[in-house]
Structures are given as structure tokens and as C-alpha cells.
Amino acid sequence: MVYPIARLDWSLDPFNGLHRLHRDMNRLFAGFASPAERFPAINLWNSEDGMVLAAEIPGVDPKDVEVSVLGNVVSVSGERKTDSSVPADNYHRREREAGKFTRSIRLPYEVESDSVQARYEFGTLRVTLPRKEATKPRRIAISAE
């Protein structure tokens, strides 16, 4: 199962409305939006120096998770594998979804892709995305007469 790419809409993004339209169109064509569209669940924080992203991805081998950055788009993808030693007939209840997932997020600025750091701990992925120096706002000195 491959989950579709979902974009976040949030106030910092000037193209917010456009994304929403895009997403709504996708939904229109894909039928009902499944909760899987929101996998993994993501939190984002912003500061002058960059952003921090946290994603809840329990039960994956860190080797099966990939974080990639292209310009201002950060993608988290990977695969949650089932325990192959357990035959499907042995399950009484199966609520934990397995399969491939991808989620991409457009950030309001480009990040230094070389200094992006990712750490997986307690089933949570935490990615530090430093803001590209050139995109940082400059303070313009105001001269008064």
C-alpha cells in the first residue's frame, strides 16, 4: 500500500489556498480521504534558525525510513513491515497498518540539505531542518534625519 503525498496547509505558507485546492481535487478523484493519508502524523516547529519536524512512526527499523530534502520540500518515506514469521491466519486482530508510506511537506523556505539531521527514538522520528542562510530575513536599518 502506498499512501498518497499529503501537503500540510498552515498559516506560514503563502500558497496555502492553492494547496488546499490541490488536495481537495485529489480527494475528489480519489474518493474518500482515508486516515492513512495522514500517516505518519507530523508535528512542525519553526524558529529563526530553521524548523524541527517530528513524525510518529512506531515499529519500523530505522534503516527502513528515509528523509529527503529537495529545495523547500522535505519528504519522509519508508516501509512498516509485518512480522513475516506470523502467518496471516494466526491473527485475531490486526489494527496496526503495514506498508509503504510517503509524506511530503512544503516548507516556507529552503533548508541547508547538507546539515539536515534525523534521529529515530521511541518510535518517533525527529528531523532538524536548518534554514538556508540566504533565505533568512535581513534587518533593514532605518535611517532618520
Added chain:
Amino acid sequence: MTTQTAELQTKENERTRDLPVAVPATDIYETENGIALSVDLPGVRQEQVEVTLENRVLTISARSEAVDPAGYDAVHRDFEPVEYRRSFTLTEDVDRAAISARLKNGVLHLALPKAAESQPRRIEVKTEH
């Protein structure tokens, strides 16, 4: 596959606390010598998980800790710190003393072996010549 071991989930045990309560996604499957549970507990450290057994009710409770990075403002939140809580009623044949739990990559793995006397035994059929 008619055994309903650990199937019944009781919601009455959910208590109101300062954190919202969430029911964690769980897999229940049979193993060679009993039943096993896998419970998704993302963001939970080992010391924040509690597994209790009272009579035949097995209760899992855990707290996730989503620490905000210092100096940053939250701009989007899909998840928040929660209290995970879920109870299961075990069948009589579970060997209560042999239950073991292991937390790995945000998933709690519980092994509930069946008591030796209730494990299937192979009866040898002898033929007379």
C-alpha cells in the same frame, strides 16, 4: 480459530486525566505456545509504560512525551502527548506468571504463553501388528 483470547476490550477502565486518552492500535496473534500482542506506543519511554494484571484483566497504560524543542514555535500539530490505555480480558489458560513484555521502537510486545497443561499435546497413535 475460535479462541477469543484477549479479544474483549473494556473501555470502562479509561479514566479522565490531564492528558487525553487514546486507544493504541493493537495486533493480537497466536504463537506456537500462546498469544502475543503488539501495541503501537509511539513516543513512549520504557519507564512510562505500565502493564498490570488484575484477575484476568490485563491493562496497558502509557504516556507519550512530546517535548517541544526549546526556542521554537509550534506551527503544525498532528499529534499531542496522550495517555494510551487499553485493557484485555485473558482466558483462563494463560500462564499468568510467564507473561513477558518488551518495548522496541515505540511498540510494546507482550507474550502470553499458555499454561503447559493447556498446550496441545501430540498423542501418538500406536498400531498393533
